[in-house]
Amino acid sequence: xxxxxxxxxxxxxxxxxxxxxxxxxxxxxxxxxxxxxxxxxxxxxxxxxxxxxxxxxxxxxxxxxxxxxxxxxxxxxxxxxxxxxxxxxxxxxxxxxxxxxxxxxxxxxxxxxxxx
Numbered sequence: 435x436x437x438x439x440x441x442x443x444x445x446x447x448x449x450x451x452x453x454x455x456x457x458x459x460x461x462x463x464x465x466x467x468x469x470x471x472x473x474x475x476x477x478x479x480x481x482x483x484x485x486x487x488x489x490x491x492x493x494x495x496x497x498x499x500x501x502x503x504x505x506x507x508x509x510x511x512x513x514x515x516x517x518x519x520x521x522x523x524x525x526x527x528x529x530x531x532x533x534x535x536x537x538x539x540x541x542x543x544x545x546x547x548x549x550x
Contacts (some may be wrong), residue, residue: 454500454507464493464511467518474525482524489518 468489476482492514500507 453503454505456496456500456507456511460508460511460515461493461497464489464496464515464518467515467522468493471518471521471525474522474529476521476525479525479528482521482528485517485521485524489514489521492517 468486471482471486471489476486492510496507496511496514499510
């Protein structure tokens, strides 16, 4: 009886220490979103830079949580992906806004010269 109890305790304790598997496609999506945000210049837009750093930190944290067997790892990875996507959108928005401001200034310059 004692032998069975000790075996059961050992199995349960080992199961509690098992690593949580992060889906490779989800991890790749998160990392791809981070790369995309970096490529569009998120590091140069203050709000985007913050979310980009959060995404990087959360990806590292998700990997560590998964290795430690913490079931929250997929949720943290989802947050990382969401922050990376937000950084990407904020960086694109800043680019579009700058282009719109430039176009408006050019239009005003043309209008100021007058049209023939």
